[in-house]
Amino acid sequence: MSRRPRPAARILLVDGAGRVLLFRFDAPDRPPFWCTPGGALDRGETYAEAARRELREEVGLNRDPGPEIARRTVEFLTIEGVEVTADERWFRVDVVEPSVDTAGHTALERRVMTRWRWFDADELATWPERVYPDDLAAMLAATTRSR
Structure with missing residues (x-):
């Protein structure tokens, strides 16, 4: 089976105490794991636009994600069972107050x-x-030092 390309925006969301936000994923086909906010680009979106949308949908934060801080390529099996090669672009967003609003989660994300x-x-x-x-x-650590 060939892997499907998956352009994605990932967010390093860091609070005023230097902590990073992670979501716990409970999928029926694997052990639980934790991951940063973010996800696949919608058709026609740039990486920065996707990062902004993911911040709004997953965290309830509507703001510019700033510049891209990292890029990596990873292979994995999505929650939906699709083998992908992800072209991930990373953005760091710093917030003073660590609040999260998950009202924008999709049905799959809520599950x-x-x-x-x-x-x-x-x-x-x-x-x-x-x-x-x-x-x-x-x-x-690398992105904290460069700030």
């Missing part, structure tokens, strides 16, 4: 994104469930 939590960098390495991306703590 599989069961919880959310703000993590500090030390927790990421020792968390008992899988955290994506694997090098999230390093990405957080």
